[in-house]
Amino acid sequence: MADILKKDAFLLPENVIYLDGNSLGPLPRAVPARVQAMMADEWGEMLIRGWNKADWMGQPSRVGDMVARIIGAPDGSVVMGDTLSIKVFQALSSGLKLRKDRRVILSDNGNFPSDLYMAEGLVKLLEQGYELRTVAPEEVMDAISEDIAVVMLTEVDYRTGRKHDMKTVTELAHAKGAVMVWDLAHSAGALPVDMTASNAEFAVGCTYKYLNGGPGAPGFIYVRPDLADTVEPALAGWLGHRQPFEFDLSYAPGHGVERMRVGTPPVIQLTALEVAMELWADVDMNDLRAASIALQEQFIAEIERDVPALTLASPRDAAIRGSQVSWRFEHGYAAMQAVIDRGVIGDFRAPDIMRFGFTPLYIDSADVSAAVRIIADVMNNNLWDDDAYKVKSRVT
Amino acid sequence: MADILKKDAFLLPENVIYLDGNSLGPLPRAVPARVQAMMADEWGEMLIRGWNKADWMGQPSRVGDMVARIIGAPDGSVVMGDTLSIKVFQALSSGLKLRKDRRVILSDNGNFPSDLYMAEGLVKLLEQGYELRTVAPEEVMDAISEDIAVVMLTEVDYRTGRKHDMKTVTELAHAKGAVMVWDLAHSAGALPVDMTASNAEFAVGCTYKYLNGGPGAPGFIYVRPDLADTVEPALAGWLGHRQPFEFDLSYAPGHGVERMRVGTPPVIQLTALEVAMELWADVDMNDLRAASIALQEQFIAEIERDVPALTLASPRDAAIRGSQVSWRFEHGYAAMQAVIDRGVIGDFRAPDIMRFGFTPLYIDSADVSAAVRIIADVMNNNLWDDDAYKVKSRVT
Structure with missing residues (x-):
């Protein structure tokens, strides 16, 4: 070894x-000095020009690619932003729009509560009979029935560490016609993940745990590349727009996973994370x-x-x-x-x-x-x- | 003067x-040294204990109070997080739930595009005949009719600097039974704002402009205190839960504006902002x-x-x-x-x-x-x- x-x-x-x-x-x-340099040399000296000159604008995708390599996803399939909870909302809302004939989100009671809360909030917002159904972790497989629109699970249980089999669960979800959302909060940087092999439509995760991005480091979202140009972002922010600096009055989703960007990215926080992610290059x-x-x-x-x-x-x-x-x-x-x-x-x-x-x-x-x-x-x-x-x- | x-x-x-x-x-x-100290002394030394010992957990409300003083709002009525675009979504979705019998969001075409995009995304997500109606800035007053659920405007036009009269518009919106959402992106730190006097239900804003919080500094949301314990947060994250560390399986909204917290707050970014906000104490x-x-x-x-x-x-x-x-x-x-x-x-x-x-x-x-x-x-x-x-x- x-x-x-x-x-x-x-x-x-x-x-x-x-x-x-x-x-x-x-x-x-390496983080403190690099964050210090970003503040002094980029924010302080470049001011607004940092968005271009220091490519702050490209950072959510650049760091997204670094995360992608940890979770077995191709470049251009992951983007950073906001928090894991927001990314859960994005994945769930986009997932439901892919299965408009169904109304049920299935999860398990070993999922992190915030994921369940975000689903609950979404279901309540949508009305029209949408429902969050929650079962015990060991009952998930039996509960994947043909009325399920989206199966949302955290691969590794935050309490017990119990691990779902991503590939098997995803295969069953797909066999029953459901969309699959994986939360990788306790997986990314903890164990090998192969998003491509899993064939799941969405994955989300945070970067302040095993990835060492610091308190409040941003979340990430993966969208399966064949869907990335068709999913509808419910959180339709200007940095997910196809041409944000045209300032059009109507939303046109950006290319691929870029459409999952929402507002202005947290550059200081992303800089700490970007430095932290460099530690993974040879792992x-x-x-x-x-x-x-x-x-x-x-x-x-x-x-x-x-x-x-x-x-x-x-x-x-x-x-x-x-x-x-x-x-x-x-x-x-x-x-x-x-x-x-x-x-x-x-x-x-x-x-x-x-x-x-x-x-x-x-x-x-x-x-x-x-x-x-x-x-x-x-x-x-x-x-x-x-x-x-x-x-x-x-x-x- | x-x-x-x-x-x-x-x-x-x-x-x-x-x-x-x-x-x-x-x-x-003062920002670089203080952020450096936060990283070394809090993240580095306290590690996970920083949430309590350095009160990272209280930071979104503590900094929210600093913003509240700039916009004529009482302590405990503003909370920080995510981005302005996310805060727009929170205000709009909560606003619509306060007027369930109506289906129209009214805005103007001088509003920042991201606000319009977020409204468009929300309307599309909700279906059921929800609609975003956009008129010219000078036509807003005439367009506030009795089918409007929520009026959402940016006080100061990002292009021309034209300023709406918050009090007059809000009064008319209320007279017609609509909920009022103000975007203060170009107001907070730029001119006197009196949220209390305006009587508006919601305000949102960013902190990287006049408030000097740095690139990607978090957004803020204000909820009128008499409503803060009743509004329904569509983005129902665990840090907006009444007892986040009970890890209940069901969501119970937190007290007051705290329910507008969503995921883990961006501590490094908030620390830069907190230092920047100290400059306003004597202004x-x-x-x-x-x-x-x-x-x-x-x-x-x-x-x-x-x-x-x-x-x-x-x-x-x-x-x-x-x-x-x-x-x-x-x-x-x-x-x-x-x-x-x-x-x-x-x-x-x-x-x-x-x-x-x-x-x-x-x-x-x-x-x-x-x-x-x-x-x-x-x-x-x-x-x-x-x-x-x-x-x-x-x-x-």
Whole structure:
């Protein structure tokens, strides 16, 4: 297995083992200076001319291509902007327009709530009998019936790490005449994804987790190339217009996935992300996956050996697990706070999930063992205290 | 008139007179170091804990309050996020739900195209006979009939600078039973706005123009406080949920304008904006308006004295003009490029508008005279060349 560790590329705090890169990736070392330069040399010196001279205008597509390479999608099929929630809305609304004879969006209750909320908001907006139907993750396959317009799933469950089989689910969705939308929030940068092979119509994702783009880094959307010139963008912003600087009074969708651009792109935020994405140029996603699984297997074995209070909530089979390991514990919130206070950062997800993410670019086997020692100390010696941690976690 | 010039607070390039702050404001001097510190000390050191410890989570409302003070709105009535185009969609979709018995959005053809496109996209998404009706700016009052659900206007026309009377239009809209949405893109930071007195239901705007938040700075939305707990957010994202960290499966809108939050806020971009907004703490908007009008009147008088080729496109009456002066010239695109090449930065808007913005925080009377001398030199000596400037401007 190739060594893909590049700890030196990140500015990691002292005395911290960061097992929460699946929530917010750490700061790549090169980012601050490059963002500083963008502000001083581009915004400051070029002013409005930066849109052309520094090609801020091309940035959402340029960075989109960098993301495309991580998710097995061709150049020109991904564009950046706004947030993952907005991208979910775009994919769902465009998906429904591709199946106007049907009224049901199918998802599962392991999907990230914001995806379900966005679907709920869309359904309520549309009226006319539109419906969001939600089933348990393991019931999705049976629930893909011929009244489903769009199947929307997050490949890797944000709580348990349980992983859907993208290819199998997509094939069934298509067999039943439904459009497929994948949320890659916990996939992009975490494991190999092959959008082209999946044949799914849409994918969306965020870039502040495994891709290390920083807090509030923009979302992305992929549209299958054969559809990109026909899908109707419900969020018809001027930068998705065919000729934005003609200032026509009527909307004409741009070429391909460019039509999924909406308003003015967040140039400062995109610059941080663009620098962060450069770290992926030499990463083989199969090597990354192998390294991730090795770290997870080590973590499960050592926790099960040393910490009897924790019950595995993630699938035991690595093949159907993303890049995180979750445990159930009744007092998980307080316990996680105590673990964090001792330098091992994971996070808590209601109602009782203690979640740890594995990111082989900056976490190695020694980190895993050191983390287990601290977790064992906290759990086995009851160093957590429900009363001391009344405030709910606000991590994303 | 109080002196409100604070040139030293901005990093302005040498040999440039910047009359395009109505497109992209310049770099406030304090921004780079503060953004750098946010990246190193918060993202880098706190990692995921920054959401609480650095209160990233409260930033969209905290910065919203800073914007609220500029537009005559109370604390807690404005929230930041995404882009102006997304905020337009939120205001329109919520507005339509307040008038379910009507189907027409009324706007004018002086509105910024993206606003019209977003309305067009929404109408097309909704079907059921929804319609966008667009008239000339001077015909708006006559067109507010009793079938109008929502009137959506930009207070200051992006091309001519012509200014609607917010109070009068809103009163008529309400008299006819319509909901009012104001776009303050060319108002916020440009002239006094009194959202409370206007009584309008919604306002939206951007922060990269007069508010100097940087390229791609987020948009804002204002919801009239008496409605904020009842409006339905069509973009129902998790950070607009009442209890986002409960991870409920169903959406429950947050308190007040917080429900207009959607996805994860762009923290780096918001930090630049937050620093930029600090410059407004001691600015009296009436003083700013007086200074802006004085600069504009000087510019009009000197251009009309020295540059016969230019025809005023903006209203001559300062009371109905925003903070810009626009001129018509058949070869405006090439002429503006030639002027820019000589250090006076304005911009061009199709088909024939040469536009100059006046921003009294960093432009003074001497700048105006110096700009006129350069414009006169270019125009009177035919220093522009249609052939030399074939590429369309891409400034926003």
